[in-house]
Amino acid sequence: MGPMGTSGEQDSGHGDLVAMTLDAVIVAISAGRPRLLVVDRQGQRPALPSGPLDAEQDATLELAMRRLIRTQTGLEVGYVEQLYTFGDRDRGATSRRRRDISVAYLALVRETEPALDARWIDVYELLPWEDRRVGHGFEQDAQLRVSLENWAGRDAQRLDRLAMTFGPPWDGIRVLDRYELLYGAGLVAEGLPTPTDEPDGSDGPRGPADTDGSATPERADPGFGGPMALDHRRIAATALGRIRGKLTYRPVVFELLPETFRLLDLQRTVEALAGIELHKQNFRRLVERSGLVEGTGERTTGTAGRPAELFRYRPSVQLERPRPGVGVPYR
């Protein structure tokens, strides 16, 4: 309402018009694995729910995203967070002079039945190397290592980059770094043009770099995770990294759990996201002392083993401690 100061003349020179797409990474946990909601469009690779921004309809990007999710998947999501904006030339591939910018969002939901024409896929089917839990997909790791060492050869820079991203020590957060390395190395197939050399930027999602140019998507070993449409797998990698980071300082896990849960459920959920296994007793100690949860009086029954107490999230923890979250050790 207030009369705006000089509006819309800040360099209103040309300013190419661009197409804005919203992409949704919707994550849930089921059967101890993180899942991602994808849609299949006539014979194409699985894609994230996405659509154009309707500027007239929605006052904010977040509202537009919620509506998009509702429309395409039937889901009413609670937690939503902006992830990243992707705008490289090689991604949209619409026309020459128009750019396809995508703003990706992350949404967390409780397990639900597959909605509309969407379906859940295992996040670690896309990024198998991210699951370091024994017996979960860690098996082909050796194979991956070989391919990576092959790629690096004696190149000091490559070896350093390899060491930084794939450890040791393993840093669960660096999902995107690892994906981009693999992409640049031509080890993951994607519906995008061949990676080419680029003046290396810095942190954050960006185009592939550091490649000898001989890599082709065809060379990618299908064992290294399933491809998605466009750069959606990159977006998924960004999302997983973000979740893992946020886990440790914000109570986001509870968005994925039912109202009440056993501490073991909480642990399994964290493990699924972090991709590592945790020491049970220490995890309990940590969680119980953190004030993140409070016991309901109830106990489970019918399951194997000694009955467990049911807990619930305790929101007021946010008033007591800065950055309340479940600590995931990096090492």
Added chain:
Amino acid sequence: MGPMGTSGEQDSGHGDLVAMTLDAVIVAISAGRPRLLVVDRQGQRPALPSGPLDAEQDATLELAMRRLIRTQTGLEVGYVEQLYTFGDRDRGATSRRRRDISVAYLALVRETEPALDARWIDVYELLPWEDRRVGHGFEQDAQLRVSLENWAGRDAQRLDRLAMTFGPPWDGIRVLDRYELLYGAGLVAEGLPTPTDEPDGSDGPRGPADTDGSATPERADPGFGGPMALDHRRIAATALGRIRGKLTYRPVVFELLPETFRLLDLQRTVEALAGIELHKQNFRRLVERSGLVEGTGERTTGTAGRPAELFRYRPSVQLERPRPGVGVPYR
């Protein structure tokens, strides 16, 4: 080169065309204070360097950003990182059906002479309450508290939100939360429409919420920081929060320091960003044992006090430790 899969037909339906702007938050430290590069456009409020995306010219958003910075400020920045994408309806105020989307980037540079028609301003002039160092701007804090308590009244929700954002304990990271609370409370003046009630979203930058509607920008106390054009102060707040967070797990401080420096310089820089003071001996211990730096043999001379050894950043720390950064205690 590889034949593209089905390109550009993903929902190419309508998809409003939107104007894409790039905004740059360029930060440096000088005289123990974080500074921000702004440009003054004919009698308007100070603004971030910004401009339209030239889709034809630049292959990636990051490259476009670098060029924009070069053009507008003459600076060649090193570290650049995408910050957030702002797209609320009330921000651009260009026309009714076209949306002005802004992708904001954060850049870190070493202290430089003011370039072209840009100038440095003190970040804590924009966000005075963020500087908790004694004798740095913390003085008017009492006044702010009063205004905030006034705003909250007996409203439990408001009191909770106040407690969560302004502590105790103080969480340096929550810069944006605090700004948004103040904005919603009508305590900071801005070149934007009056805050109105909105269905509350969740985390992350978004439109103001939680207001009784009686707030007007006019009510804002000019003592609570200087305004900027459009939503640029919000963007600056986002940037400060991001820097503070990243500080603790990535070696970003060194982007702001000269090649060699005393440990005290490092400490002052961290303190300037974190807005708090640190225990000197413990800080040294922490930094020296972290492997983040290595001593050059040289020592300072000419300054007051005992000569200090000069240190330099040690990049290989990234090969040894996950998330290398300077730990800033929250409390």
Added chain:
DNA sequence: CGCATAATGCTCGCAGTGAGCATTACAGAT
């Protein structure tokens, strides 16, 4: 009733961290 499966309790040992005390080394003023 014995076994398998979990939930819970508890203990050690060590590595970080918060707070200080004490000492050393220069530049400048007296």
Added chain:
DNA sequence: ATCTGTAATGCTCACTGCGAGCATTATGCG
């Protein structure tokens, strides 16, 4: 030559948090 102010450095001590295990308890089932 001394004294004073300002920093750089060394070192201690108490405490807390966390990694790893050992031990015990409580149910469902065959």
